[in-house]
Amino acid sequence: MLTPNVLSIAGTDPTGGAGIQADLKSIAAGGGYGMAVVTALVAQNTRGVRAVHIPEAGFLRAQLDAVSDDVRIDAVKIGMLANVEVITTVTEWLQAVRGDAGSDREGPTLAAFPVILDPVMIAASGDPLLAPEAVAALRALLPLADLVTPNLHELAALTAEAVAGSWSEALAQGARLAAASRVRVLVKGGHLAGAAAPDALVAPDGTVTEFPGARIATPHTHGTGCSLSAGIAARLARAPGDWAGAVARSRAWLRESLAAADQLRVGGGSGPLHHFFGLWERGGLDTAPSPATIRAEWWDGIAAIRADTEALGFIRTLADGTLDRAHFLEYVVQDSIYLRAYARVLARLSEIAPSPEEQGFWARSAHAAIMGELELHRARLGDADDRAGAAPLPSATTNGYVNHLLAASTRGYAEAVAAVLPCFWMYADLGARLVNGDIDARARSAQHPYAEWIATYDNAEFAADTETAIGYVTAAAAAATPEIRERMWRAFAAAAGWEREFFGQTPAR
Ligand SMILES: Nc1ncnc2c1ncn2[C@@H]1O[C@H](COP(=O)(O)OP(=O)(O)OP(=O)(O)O)[C@@H](O)[C@H]1O
Numbered sequence: 001m002l003t004p005n006v007l008s009i010a011g012t013d014p015t016g017g018a019g020i021q022a023d024l025k026s027i028a029a030g031g032g033y034g035m036a037v038v039t040a041l042v043a044q045n046t047r048g049v050r051a052v053h054i055p056e057a058g059f060l061r062a063q064l065d066a067v068s069d070d071v072r073i074d075a076v077k078i079g080m081l082a083n084v085e086v087i088t089t090v091t092e093w094l095q096a097v098r099g100d101a102g103s104d105r106e107g108p109t110l111a112a113f114p115v116i117l118d119p120v121m122i123a124a125s126g127d128p129l130l131a132p133e134a135v136a137a138l139r140a141l142l143p144l145a146d147l148v149t150p151n152l153h154e155l156a157a158l159t160a161e162a163v164a165g166s167w168s169e170a171l172a173q174g175a176r177l178a179a180a181s182r183v184r185v186l187v188k189g190g191h192l193a194g195a196a197a198p199d200a201l202v203a204p205d206g207t208v209t210e211f212p213g214a215r216i217a218t219p220h221t222h223g224t225g226c227s228l229s230a231g232i233a234a235r236l237a238r239a240p241g242d243w244a245g246a247v248a249r250s251r252a253w254l255r256e257s258l259a260a261a262d263q264l265r266v267g268g269g270s271g272p273l274h275h276f277f278g279l280w281e282r283g284g285l286d287t288a289p290s291p292a293t294i295r296a297e298w299w300d301g302i303a304a305i306r307a308d309t310e311a312l313g314f315i316r317t318l319a320d321g322t323l324d325r326a327h328f329l330e331y332v333v334q335d336s337i338y339l340r341a342y343a344r345v346l347a348r349l350s351e352i353a354p355s356p357e358e359q360g361f362w363a364r365s366a367h368a369a370i371m372g373e374l375e376l377h378r379a380r381l382g383d384a385d386d387r388a389g390a391a392p393l394p395s396a397t398t399n400g401y402v403n404h405l406l407a408a409s410t411r412g413y414a415e416a417v418a419a420v421l422p423c424f425w426m427y428a429d430l431g432a433r434l435v436n437g438d439i440d441a442r443a444r445s446a447q448h449p450y451a452e453w454i455a456t457y458d459n460a461e462f463a464a465d466t467e468t469a470i471g472y473v474t475a476a477a478a479a480a481t482p483e484i485r486e487r488m489w490r491a492f493a494a495a496a497g498w499e500r501e502f503f504g505q506t507p508a509r
């Protein structure tokens with residue numbers, strides 16, 4: 001899904017709590033790319049409005065055109081419109097870019113983007129943000145909007161009625177406005193007296209969707225109306241047509257941000273809400289590495305171990321064909337012991353895997369490992385491993401490697417999968433390099449004494465499983481906390497070291 005482009009057309013608040021500044025934060029918190037056209041520059045803070053400067057209408061139109069001439073617009077939120085000229089300019093621009101009526105209620109003249117109108121009239125401080133004579137012009141703009149979000153005072157002004165004294169009166173007033181203007185109305189209960197702060201979506205046909213909620217005890221409600229309408233625009237752009245969903249999700253976010261407003265210290269009046277509180281809490285501020293970055297870093301991180309492994313006498317003589325048979329057999333005996341334990345660790349991963357896909361993958365890998373071991377016995381060892389009548393013992397190195405995997409498997413899924421990864425990744429890489437003749441060109445010869453063994457490394461299925469394992473481990477690492485990610489890396493690097501020791505334990509010249 002492309003990130004939606006959401007445009008706010010509104011006034012400014014240099015203290016960042018209301019207007020354009022709050023809208024951009026709210027759009028970002030709601031999953032949109034925020035854009036802003038300024039209708040009025042407002043010298044205000046948390047205590048009140050000091051002055052308003054309204055740039056000439058031609059400049060407003062130039063800003064609007066600069067956006068629409070270049071950028072796909074997925075939703076528009078309109079806030080402070082200041083005066084009749086500004087309203088007229090925005091109306092004309094909307095008509096030009098959306099066709100005539102523009103609204104998604106108009107059948108064939110479907111809107112290219114939804115318009116959410118917050119009919120800002122008075123700041124929370126009581127200062128006017130709309131010229132009184134402009135209310136009629138704002139009323140005329142309503143049919144161009146898909147949703148209008150008045151507070152109780154704005155609702156009264158738009159219906160030319162008295163301010164509703166109760167929630168049921170407000171709902172009835174909202175229904176009258178919705179029917180008369182053929183527009184959805186979000187009736188907001190923020191200014192109600194009492195312990196409740198409900199909102200309700202009222203459709204032109206009178207259908208009401210209520211969103212109940214207890215009032216949050218905070219004086220810091222500066223910009224809640226701005227933030228809510230911008231948040232709805234962003235969420236609607238992500239899920240077009242789902243008005244109730246956009247309102248519900250925006251309210252959940254707004255309420256969380258209002259509840260955390262006391263953690264900000266912005267000004268001495270009614271302060272702003274904490275737009276990113278929940279996102280910061282849940283997401284943190286660290287730029288977590290992507291799975292692709294982790295893949296590259298971990299692989300580079302064991303470069304020295306990989307180079308040492310490839311330089312081992314065992315690997316070089318296996319590649320050039322001079323490896324002693326007895327030494328080869330010693331390696332195979334230890335490999336067989338290792339595989340039995342390794343298969344049990346993989347089965348344990350299946351047991352603790354977080355998804356059915358991963359559960360299945362590790363179970364399949366456990367099966368492949370133990371079947372590989374049985375095949376090794378049948379084809380290569382025969383009686384070689386119990387010549388003395390007793391099963392051969394694991395070497396100190398085999399024990400060390402297995403103990404590392406078993407210990408990691410008790411420390412949770414993330415560390416456990418990191419520990420088993422080198423056995424996939426280094427083995428698959430070494431095998432591919434051996435088969436390709438990268439280590440020694442003689443390994444490619446059909447006359448090579450270990451040709452049959454080397455051919456077992458040429459295994460597309462194992463290469464694909466290795467990719468899957470890398471995908472699961474790096475995804476788990478990307479999703480992990482920095483501490484767990486660090487522990488995963490250590491488990492991975494230690495296992496890579498054991499992989500080198502394992503190949504190095506067989507004496508070879
Ligand atoms: N104290 C509060 N607790 C919970 N929700 C609140 C509170 N105050 C306002 N809201 C919510 O904030 C949103 C804005 O409502 P309000 O009625 O205050 O609009 P407004 O007056 O346009 O906003 P502003 O305060 O920015 O002028 C609504 O969803 C409302 O329910």
Ligand SMILES: Cc1ncc(COP(=O)(O)O)c(N)n1
Pocket residue numbers: 010011012013018019020042044079080120122123124125129221222223224225226
């Ligand atoms: C530019 C601008 N737009 C809207 C508001 C309303 O917000 P509030 O009523 O919370 O002060 C504002 N103060 N400033």
